[in-house]
Amino acid sequence: GQQVQQSPASLVLQEGENAELQCNFSSTATQLQWFYQSPGGSLVSLLSNPSGTKHTGRLTSTTVTKERRSSLHISSSQTTDSGTYLCAIAKRSNYQLIWGSGTKLIIKP
Amino acid sequence: DPKIIQKPKYLVAVTGSEKILICEQYLGHNAMYWYRQSAKKPLEFMFSYSYQKLMDNQTASSRFQPQSSKKNHLDLQITALKPDDSATYFCASSQEGQGAYEQYFGPGTRLTVL
Numbered sequence: 284g285q286q287v288q289q290s291p292a293s294l295v296l297q298e299g300e301n302a303e304l305q306c307n308f309s310s311t312a313t314q315l316q317w318f319y320q321s322p323g324g325s326l327v328s329l330l331s332n333p334s335g336t337k338h339t340g341r342l343t344s345t346t347v348t349k350e351r352r353s354s355l356h357i358s359s360s361q362t363t364d365s366g367t368y369l370c371a372i373a374k375r376s377n378y379q380l381i382w383g384s385g386t387k388l389i390i391k392p
Numbered sequence: 393d394p395k396i397i398q399k400p401k402y403l404v405a406v407t408g409s410e411k412i413l414i415c416e417q418y419l420g421h422n423a424m425y426w427y428r429q430s431a432k433k434p435l436e437f438m439f440s441y442s443y444q445k446l447m448d449n450q451t452a453s454s455r456f457q458p459q460s461s462k463k464n465h466l467d468l469q470i471t472a473l474k475p476d477d478s479a480t481y482f483c484a485s486s487q488e489g490q491g492a493y494e495q496y497f498g499p500g501t502r503l504t505v506l
């Protein structure tokens with residue numbers, strides 16, 4: 284089965300609303316990263332958060348390692364936040380990143 | 393200035409030909425990686441190198457050969473190209489290859505095989 288599952292698959296919000304994205308993983312993860320993939324395809328690392336809570340700008344990630352889940356909260360969403368958000372984990376065995384299928388976020392003006 | 397350079401940005405090839413995808417990183421990292429993103433599939437890991445040595449290879453086909461001529465270079469040679477090889481190929485790097493280090497990604501090379 285898929286080792287990294289993201290939900291929802293897609294999310295449509297009005298500008299200004301908050302977004303909550305979920306990532307569940309089936310293996311112990313030594314690293315967890317959230318990425319943004321633009322409609323053009325470029326990939327940007329947003330947060331590295333293997334455990335605990337981290338903030339950067341309007342983004343907050345909370346990872347509960349024992350429960351094998353992470354969330355990404357985007358506050359006061361903007362139309363420029365539209366794109367696909369990817370969660371990826373690395374296992375201790377080989378440190379390669381294993382990816383979820385992503386959440387496609389659409390922010391309407 | 394871009395910290396990870398991938399060339400070319402777009403590449404069109406014919407079935408059976410050979411191409412080389414270029415990757416250079418200027419982050420001072422010791423580990424480099426290749427990932428592939430095919431249409432409607434999650435990104436998948438291909439190779440990892442640490443200090444110019446192959447660490448892990450998850451690519452079943454020998455048609456894919458990474459080449460590291462310098463510490464900050466990791467090119468990807470693909471031979472006998474097939475339409476199924478069409479994908480965006482991302483190069484990444486991290487400070488070290490062992491340990492929970494954050495990986496940084498290049499802009500990708502979008503390969504189309506006709």
